[in-house]
Amino acid sequence: MARAPLGRQQLLDAARAELVAANGVVDLNALKRRSGLSTGALYHHFGSKAVLLVAIYEEFHAGLVAAIADDTIADEHGWGPRERARTRNFVAYHFADPLAELLLGRISTEPEVAEVEAATLARIIESAGRNIRSGQESGELDPSIDPELAGACVMGALRHGIAEQLRRHPRPAVEDATEALWRFIAAAVGVEAVASAISPASTPAP
Template sequence: MARAPLGRQQLLDAARAELVAANGVVDLNALKRRSGLSTGALYHHFGSKAGLLVAIYEEFHAGLVAAIADETIADERGWAARERARTRNFVAYHLADPLAELLLGRISTEPEVAEVEAATLERIIESAGRNIRSGQESGELDASIDPELAGACVMGALRHGMAEQLRRHPRPSIDQATEGLWRFIAAAVGVNPAATPAPW
């Protein structure tokens, strides 16, 4: 992914670090000290502090989309094997980002971020519905399942399930977290989780 212009990227990096250090709070004075840039630079690049938070969320989501893209699971055979691998990529991405817990929790309650997140989730749910429908068309999933409803339920559960995993101390491993989430997904779409043993 191409990096943003220097001043903009400095602010993004500084804001991410400040959010982690201050448990989801961005103080403008602290951001100025950490980035070495003025408040004017913030307004120039993002319009407001809320705009900065939205940009952080959008950057996080773009990375997530890349991490779970079809290209990352192209070698897997069969719907269940591909989706289990995609679930593992989803888990690994969240566990690797120190900001993930805050983005799924406190920061997502900011009105501007919540609005962007709602639109993002809508796109993801539509994609999940198409994905489930493709599994039905290939004969791998029960044709009686409503794909759009199942996609919405699965993605909502994945988001909140991942947030729960991130809150646990100690945190589960990638494999442990994947297993818990995959069992739910498999049950929701009528796949026997034992029929898709973990490849790791």
């Protein structure tokens, strides 16, 4: 992704670090110290702290979309292997970002972030429905499944499932977390989980 203008990116990077250090809280004085910029810079680039938090969430989501895009799983053939590979990329992306647990929990309760998150989830669910429908059209998924409903259920469970995995101590390995989530997804859409499993070596990292 293209980098934001320097002052703006400094604030984004500093706010991310501060959120992690302060368990989901951004204090303006701490942000000033960490970024080396004034409060005026914050208002110049974002207008408010809430808009800064929205920008962080949007940056996180853009990275997630890139990590699970079709071109990251282009070498996999068949709906099951492709979607298991996508699930692994989804898990690996969340496990690699120290902000993921906060963004799925405490920060998402901020009204401005929650509004953006709701719109983002709606787009993800719509995409999941199309993906399930494509599997039905190719004859790989049960045609009697309601693709939109299944997409909503799968994505809701996947979001809460990854949040649960992130909270665990010790945190499970990426492959173990992937397998646990994939077995649920496969069962939900009628795919044989074992038959569609792939080896870690054949899965591209996000």
